[in-house]
Amino acid sequence: MEMGWRWDFTYEILPQMAIATLNTILAAGVGYAIALIVGLFFLLAQRTPSKIFNWANREIVEFIRSTPLLIQLFFVYFVLPQFGITLSAWVCGMITIGLHFGTYMSEVYRGALEGVSKTQWEACRALNFSTIYTYRRIVLPQAFPIAIPGMGNYLVGIFKDTPLLSTIGVAELFHAATAVGGYNYRYLEPYTLVGIIFLTLSIPAAMWVRKLERDVNIAQGKIKK
Amino acid sequence: MTYFEFLNEHGITLLLGTVTTVKVLVCSMILYVVISMIFGLMRLSKNPAIQGIATVYIEFFRGTSLLVQLFWAYYVLPFFGISLEAFTAGVVALGLNFGAYGAEIVRAGILAVPKGQWEAAYSLNFTPAKRIKRIIIPQIFPIILPPAANLTVELLKATALVALVTVVDLTFEAKQINSITWLSAQCFGTALLIYYIMARFALVPFLRWLEVLAAKKVGREKI
Numbered sequence: 206m207e208m209g210w211r212w213d214f215t216y217e218i219l220p221q222m223a224i225a226t227l228n229t230i231l232a233a234g235v236g237y238a239i240a241l242i243v244g245l246f247f248l249l250a251q252r253t254p255s256k257i258f259n260w261a262n263r264e265i266v267e268f269i270r271s272t273p274l275l276i277q278l279f280f281v282y283f284v285l286p287q288f289g290i291t292l293s294a295w296v297c298g299m300i301t302i303g304l305h306f307g308t309y310m311s312e313v314y315r316g317a318l319e320g321v322s323k324t325q326w327e328a329c330r331a332l333n334f335s336t337i338y339t340y341r342r343i344v345l346p347q348a349f350p351i352a353i354p355g356m357g358n359y360l361v362g363i364f365k366d367t368p369l370l371s372t373i374g375v376a377e378l379f380h381a382a383t384a385v386g387g388y389n390y391r392y393l394e395p396y397t398l399v400g401i402i403f404l405t406l407s408i409p410a411a412m413w414v415r416k417l418e419r420d421v422n423i424a425q426g427k428i429k430k
Numbered sequence: 431m432t433y434f435e436f437l438n439e440h441g442i443t444l445l446l447g448t449v450t451t452v453k454v455l456v457c458s459m460i461l462y463v464v465i466s467m468i469f470g471l472m473r474l475s476k477n478p479a480i481q482g483i484a485t486v487y488i489e490f491f492r493g494t495s496l497l498v499q500l501f502w503a504y505y506v507l508p509f510f511g512i513s514l515e516a517f518t519a520g521v522v523a524l525g526l527n528f529g530a531y532g533a534e535i536v537r538a539g540i541l542a543v544p545k546g547q548w549e550a551a552y553s554l555n556f557t558p559a560k561r562i563k564r565i566i567i568p569q570i571f572p573i574i575l576p577p578a579a580n581l582t583v584e585l586l587k588a589t590a591l592v593a594l595v596t597v598v599d600l601t602f603e604a605k606q607i608n609s610i611t612w613l614s615a616q617c618f619g620t621a622l623l624i625y626y627i628m629a630r631f632a633l634v635p636f637l638r639w640l641e642v643l644a645a646k647k648v649g650r651e652k653i
Contacts, residue, residue: 267630268622271586271626272626273591368495369497369591397502400494404490
């Protein structure tokens with residue numbers, strides 16, 4: 206076996222990797238969209254009038270947050286068929302990522318809502334605004350900027366956790382690299398390429414999130430330009 | 431097969447896997463704490479070369495996926511003549527990855543120490559080493575421990591990934607038992623429970639205790 210970096214091999218596998226990258230981006234995007242919505246449900250379920258229900262919900266969130274995503278993936282992928290629900294690897298992966306990061310997202314939302322000063326609520330009550338109107342026009346516009354940095358961080362986080370999907374056979378970037386590597390018995394180029402692709406995508410994304418965070422802080426007057 | 435029969439037959443195997451998971455956790459925890467201290471301080475250095483090295487390291491390990499780093503350490507390093515055992519590769523990859531996140535926490539912690547403390551240390555003519563060691567470091571612990579606790583729980587979850595480079599930990603055993611018995615709900619369910627118990631009833635209370643201890647050290651009763 207030839208040692209060292211082989212450029213011809215790199216060029217040979219590059220198209221395959223590029224297509225797989227699109228799959229990775231798609232997986233991250235869909236997983237993120239699901240997580241955003243699931244997070245909303247978890248948030249609402251924590252704020253019901255029933256104390257027991259709220260408590261149970263918080264425990265579920267705590268459970269999902271403190272167990273590994275990898276085993277959750279296996280659980281969903283292998284256990285659901287036992288109950289007669291056979292889903293493709295893609296669907297299983299998206300559900301699991303959505304659930305896992307949905308719990309994180311609900312914490313982001315909660316923090317943002319609690320970040321809005323209580324006096325805002327009191328003022329709205331004094332002005333006789335309805336709850337829905339208060340949320341829509343007063344609270345949410347103030348809570349959203351607080352949530353942006355957290356939401357952005359988890360977008361990058363989900364993107365970096367998509368390689369886990371390869372373990373249940375989702376054909377994303379890392380899966381493609383493993384397949385190519387196994388076929389040619391050369392792992393140096395595929396895995397290094399995966400690393401480079403991840404870097405080139407996630408560093409600009411992280412920088413963008415940081416800029417967003419700064420812009421939000423400036424807009425809120427927390428830091429000066 | 432009832433659940434108790436399952437535990438009777440495979441419980442020991444899962445527990446042995448848990449021991450490996452704890453070993454991986456402890457080793458990578460030590461490694462990541464040391465790395466984050468070193469690189470957190472380097473990140474604040476006035477020397478552009480030292481600061482540059484730290485920045486590149488942090489951006490690199492935060493920018494790529496842990497799984498990729500793990501596979502790189504295990505499958506690609508042998509190309510360069512460095513063959514690591516699976517356990518070592520796993521610990522090194524985890525330590526380096528979490529060290530990068532930890533370094534940012536340490537950096538933020540050092541920056542959060544009030545400026546007056548630096549100035550007081552200057553005016554008392556402390557040497558730079560003494561300034562950091564005696565004045566700044568003791569004060570950063572109450573600041574960095576809460577985010578570091580979150581990171582450590584993340585680390586426990588991340589140790590599951592070392593199963594993919596053939597370290598025989600809890601996840602590996604669960605997968606193995608699953609492929610023999612096809613009792614997926616039981617094996618993965620039990621594994622999830624063990625991880626949950628480890629995090630909720632061992633790791634988190636321990637980290638909370640450290641937080642209280644650190645707060646007391648600098649004379650603060652509550653955090």
